[in-house]
Amino acid sequence: MISASLIKSEFGKLKRSSIWIVSIIIPIIINIFLFIDLFLRYDNLIVAARKKGLNSWELLIKENSGPLMWLNFISVFIAVIAIMVYQVEYDQGSMKSMLSLPISKMKIFFTKFIIIFSFSCIIVTINTIGLVLVGFIMNFPEKLEILIFIKYFAFQCLGIMGIVAIHNWISSLFKNPIVPITIAVSGFIVSLGLPHELPEVAKFFPYSHPIHSVEFRFDTNVALIGGIATTIIFFTIGIIEFSQRDIL
């Protein structure tokens, strides 16, 4: 299903696009804010964290996913990336030319999914590396437990997969970028309260799957199973609709 030349051509289109700036700048700025937060409040935060049995590294993850809402908000960044990937086609009118080439629509749709997922993973990677760097700069007394961060990273990638599948389809469906952004923001708002108010319902809500990446706060199986199930469902719906869509 994957065509290396298609992926190459997609990356070629985005080579000089600002999608790279967005994917790199966003997590760096977030990490800077996290550093400022910890620099100013570490002494108070660590006392409260230790009472809950958390060490400094876990506190770092807690602050990133809690007050900074990184895991809730990542869906909005994914929506922005998906919009940028599809707007390249819509702005230049190249979608029609692309679909008139002898390439299966399924391959095109799958390649777009891979591209959006890759950029989303870049964001997650930089954020996770940034967290570790913040820990080192802050000179945490505890030794780095790398496994916590590997798990945090892996479950995030799995948790966002479903959102990528949703936005890959929505962004291909609507030329107007307002629609996917509004859906992502609404998903973000609902995900703020849902895992705490109705945890059973949250398991079936794709925008709350990344929140379940934090091992010591939620059940990570939700990120794993929910992410994969949502991907299968929305990817299948998307591919059926995209294959049947009139290109004119």
Next chain:
Amino acid sequence: MTSILKIEIMKLKRSSVLSMMVSLALLPIVSGYYTIGKFIALGDNASWDDLYNFSIPIYTLVILPTLIIISFAMISRIEYLNNGWKQYLCLPVSKTKIYISKLLIGSFLIFGSILVYCVGYIIAGFMNGLSQPINYFILLKLVGIFVASLPVVVFQYFLSMRFANLGLPLGIGFTFMLPNFMVAGSDKYYIFYPWSYPYALGKAEAFGMMEITMLVISIVVPLLMFLFGLKKFISKDII
């Protein structure tokens, strides 16, 4: 100037920005309405202040910044699509007037959203059967929230006009919106972060020294940003 404003309104009239503005502004009201309804059903007393306190945080922290980011991105995108800028700037219209009129239209949209919130708030209150008189300070605070949002308004306007690619103003806008949740909770540091001003003003109990400082910053900083953006726009090559 009036004719340019009319043209700008016509451009937006058939876009989905208006429907988004209304639906998003009513979202926190609906949430507040149901929360208050639960209170009343349990036999507790509910007031206008409760309705406000349950709806304003989500409005000032999420809805308002989102509306600002999207509205200005769409206002400039209309021109970037199909080489609209070239056609527009070839007309005998001053660049300054174009820049001001687009900013005014965007600001009207934001003010309109606050008005929709305000009307929704009053209707939701009456629907919940709140019998006490409305606290007019809340309505005054809503005007304050508009003024406090001006730094973000002008910043997003600058980004949207500066970059043809839609992703940059959206990405940067949402990135700066995110720390809002953290900064807004602090009593000391929010003054250094203009993105948190609407929330800080929304929860203020009176207009004290800090609130007036915020309002002054909210007028001076956007003014400087506006002049900088205007200078950049005037010197921009249309080709």
